[in-house]
Amino acid sequence: MQYMMSYDLMETYRNTNQWLGASALAMASYPVFSMVPNPALNWMAAWGEVTERTFQRMVVKPDWGIRTFTCKDGKDHLVDIETVVERPFGDLVHFNVAGRETRPRKVLLVAPMSGHYATLLRSTVKSLLVDCEVYVTDWHNARDIPVSAGKFDIEDYTLYLVDFMREMGPDTHVIAVCQPAPLTLAATAYLAEQDPDAQPRTLTLIGGPVDPDAAATDVTDFGRRVTMGQLERFMIQRVGFKYPGVGRKVYPGLLQLSSFMSMNAERHANAFSDQISRVMRGLASDHDAHNRFYDEYLAVMDMTAEFYLSTVERVFKNREIARNVFVVDGHQVDIGKITNVAVITVEGAKDDISAPGQCIAALDLCTGLADDKKASHVEPGAGHYGIFAGRSWRDNIRPLVLDFIDANSGGPTRRPGKAANRNAAA
Known part of the structure; x- marks a missing residue:
């Protein structure tokens, strides 16, 4: 796992999902579609909005917001x-x-x-x-x-x-x-x-x-179950070409996030499903409870x-x-x-x-x-x-x-x- 290819593959996956979300939102928001209202398009736009924001936040350091x-x-x-x-x-x-x-x-x-x-x-x-x-x-x-x-x-x-x-x-x-x-x-x-x-x-x-x-x-x-060799082999990667730390060995934030979310996978899945529903009904906002929590939770850093x-x-x-x-x-x-x-x-x-x-x-x-x-x-x-x-x-x-x-x-x-x-x- 200690290759830049592995790190760049994870970043590519994240970037692709962010692009898919943005594309779905843009496509479903064409004014011409408003002539014939379709719940499927509304869901597509809501899914795109939530997906784009979710994967974008993974590489953004949050602001302190204390002004x-x-x-x-x-x-x-x-x-x-x-x-x-x-x-x-x-x-x-x-x-x-x-x-x-x-x-x-x-x-x-x-x-x-x-x-x-x-x-x-x-x-x-x-x-x-x-x-x-x-x-x-x-x-x-x-x-x-x-x-x-x-x-x-x-x-x-x-x-x-x-x-x-x-x-x-x-x-x-x-x-x-x-x-x-x-x-x-x-x-x-x-x-x-x-x-x-x-x-x-x-x-x-x-x-x-x-x-x-x-x-x-x-x-x-x-910590007791795994050996240090297993941790080094499966958790450590080298930073890819996109960032100043290229070549540095790290425990990637995206890999950490996947571990965090897997511990409560069903709860997180329900939270995102509910948020898509709220966006469809116009009940979501930029700083609602879901976005306030996940904007911080999804923002991860490499160690x-x-x-x-x-x-x-x-x-x-x-x-x-x-x-x-x-x-x-x-x-x-x-x-x-x-x-x-x-x-x-x-x-x-x-x-x-x-x-x-x-x-x-x-x-x-x-x-x-x-x-x-x-x-x-x-x-x-x-x-x-x-x-x-x-x-x-x-x-x-x-x-x-x-x-x-x-x-x-x-x-x-x-x-x-x-x-x-x-x-x-x-």
């Missing part, structure tokens, strides 16, 4: 997305609300590199902008990075986080969502040993596989082969983070060296990707951290997405995380009467 923010003064302030640190494989960006007084809470939101862009956290960013200065790790699509930029594996990812934390300074509160939770924990421990003054004040780990064996899911079972393979081998199979034997740049990280950073874990009771138990394992690894600097929360009834972007996040988890930040900020921002480091379980 203005209404502050307490009642005015709309422009939001400038500024690049603070620019690197080949990812940038550190700041959502600067123009004309607003700087918020006392400075938050680094670590986005996952697991197939989707950092824009997947759009609603999370919006909710935090109210009370915080928000910074986000904006990872790049591997197909757009020339081979000359070198490799990028989980050690490089961890060192990027170290550099971002150093750039932001010690008054930072880090929130890691899903996949980066174990690597963010390792980056914090690395700083605890190498540069203690650059450590963040708090670390919030949301639904991450710190110890994948703590609770089995389909993701962990897959470097070394990042994907090292994640599976070192985090899931060998459990290097869980066993506290993770090595970064020749240095074995000791998570027990974290002594000043308050740590809270958040899990969803119905999370089928990173099940309860996988993330809270981080607290057991922090052997040098006092109990009053540890906290955990399991959100009843919440799935994976809900704990960082859904109603559970907005109503319950976000206030809890902000209280935890305030209780451990060392500043005057703590709201009185709120519990600080509480442990809750469902």
